[in-house]
Amino acid sequence: MRYGRSAVVTVVAGMLALAACGGSDEDNSGTGTGPDKPRIKLVLNGGLGDKSFFDSAYAGLKRAQKDLGYDLKVVELGSDRTKWQPGFEDAASADDYDILAAGTFEVTDYIGELAPRFPDKKFWVFDAPVDYSGKSGACSDKCENVYSVTFKQNEGGYLAGFLAEKLVAAKALKGTGSLNKVGVMGGVKTPLIEDFVVGFKAGFTAAGGKNSDVLVQYVGGDKPFSDPARGKEISTSMYGQGAALVWPVAGLSGLGTFESAVAAKRYTFGVDSDQYRTLTDQAQKDTVVTSILKNVGTALYKAAQADQQDSLKYGAVDTLGLAEDAVGYVNDDHFKELVPEKIRTEVQKAADKVRSGSVTVPSAV
Numbered sequence: 080m081r082y083g084r085s086a087v088v089t090v091v092a093g094m095l096a097l098a099a100c101g102g103s104d105e106d107n108s109g110t111g112t113g114p115d116k117p118r119i120k121l122v123l124n125g126g127l128g129d130k131s132f133f134d135s136a137y138a139g140l141k142r143a144q145k146d147l148g149y150d151l152k153v154v155e156l157g158s159d160r161t162k163w164q165p166g167f168e169d170a171a172s173a174d175d176y177d178i179l180a181a182g183t184f185e186v187t188d189y190i191g192e193l194a195p196r197f198p199d200k201k202f203w204v205f206d207a208p209v210d211y212s213g214k215s216g217a218c219s220d221k222c223e224n225v226y227s228v229t230f231k232q233n234e235g236g237y238l239a240g241f242l243a244e245k246l247v248a249a250k251a252l253k254g255t256g257s258l259n260k261v262g263v264m265g266g267v268k269t270p271l272i273e274d275f276v277v278g279f280k281a282g283f284t285a286a287g288g289k290n291s292d293v294l295v296q297y298v299g300g301d302k303p304f305s306d307p308a309r310g311k312e313i314s315t316s317m318y319g320q321g322a323a324l325v326w327p328v329a330g331l332s333g334l335g336t337f338e339s340a341v342a343a344k345r346y347t348f349g350v351d352s353d354q355y356r357t358l359t360d361q362a363q364k365d366t367v368v369t370s371i372l373k374n375v376g377t378a379l380y381k382a383a384q385a386d387q388q389d390s391l392k393y394g395a396v397d398t399l400g401l402a403e404d405a406v407g408y409v410n411d412d413h414f415k416e417l418v419p420e421k422i423r424t425e426v427q428k429a430a431d432k433v434r435s436g437s438v439t440v441p442s443a444v
């Protein structure tokens with residue numbers, strides 16, 4: 080991952096260049112077009128601009144466009160779920176791509192149904208696998224043209240919980256000396272989001288904390304990952320209950336947490352991307368102690384490299400965690416300003432134990 084500041088990141092640095100993302104239906108700049116250039120179509124069940132998950136995916140494919148010569152088109156389906164299935168139908172039916180990439184657990188059934196109908200195309204699914212067994216009704220003809228990549232977000236959650244407990248126990252965050260609670264705000268209660276929560280609680284208790292001091296709430300509703308107003312409301316409630324910091328695991332809804340943290344004069348953790356870097360409001364940036372990274376963009380860039388070399392394993396799932404540098408946390412100058420050296424060392428040792436396998440983090444998936 081590339082950082083504007085002199086960052087030292089616990090994941091592979093330089094692999095992900097996050098762009099300041101607006102939103103557009105397509106993006107073919109940088110490489111030109113041509114019949115020999117592989118064409119990737121990124122179809123989002125949402126939109127760019129979340130400064131987190133989708134922006135990370137986009138940035139990784141932009142790098143593939145720049146470095147590897149891919150053409151890239153982006154289709155944003157928005158937050159209206161009724162438009163997702165027909166949107167994926169239209170995207171898959173068009174003959175303007177060689178690889179269709181899509182992510183989140185909410186789209187795997189769409190891809191599982193579409194991929195067998197287009198055997199000459201390739202499909203990449205990130206963050207959740209298609210059902211290769213066909214038991215769900217999807218992939219009934221197998222999905223031999225689908226590559227799935229998932230992440231051990233429970234391991235990232237473990238580090239977040241471990242760090243959170245160390246910070247509140249040491250009264251290390253300015254203005255939070257009397258507080259011992261922390262919060263996790265999920266988008267919706269599903270196994271994948273619960274994996275963050277389970278990991279967080281495991282890390283929190285491993286560091287000496289109590290489960291009862293971890294507040295958990297979900298955005299829910301029709302747009303759980305794109306409702307900043309609801310995210311702000313929930314985060315404000317958590318701060319009101321005595322949370323020193325809140326970790327939003329809710330996509331665009333999490334932007335409301337940063338607003339709430341400024342008003343409450345409290346702290347946050349970012350998620351998926353380095354949100355100290357992607358946020359534009361300085362007051363909101365200053366609430367971010369660190370970000371727990373899920374390197375979606377890195378994984379997609381590596382998939383693009385492997386596909387060019389005919390070594391990408393279709394019909395199978397890659398599961399990546401700390402050992403593969405696919406998850407981690409930002410350990411930069413801002414982090415060092417806020418977190419005492421003793422705690423930084425303890426967190427690094429906790430990460431090393433997970434990476435080596437000497438600590439196994441519980442999982443909800």
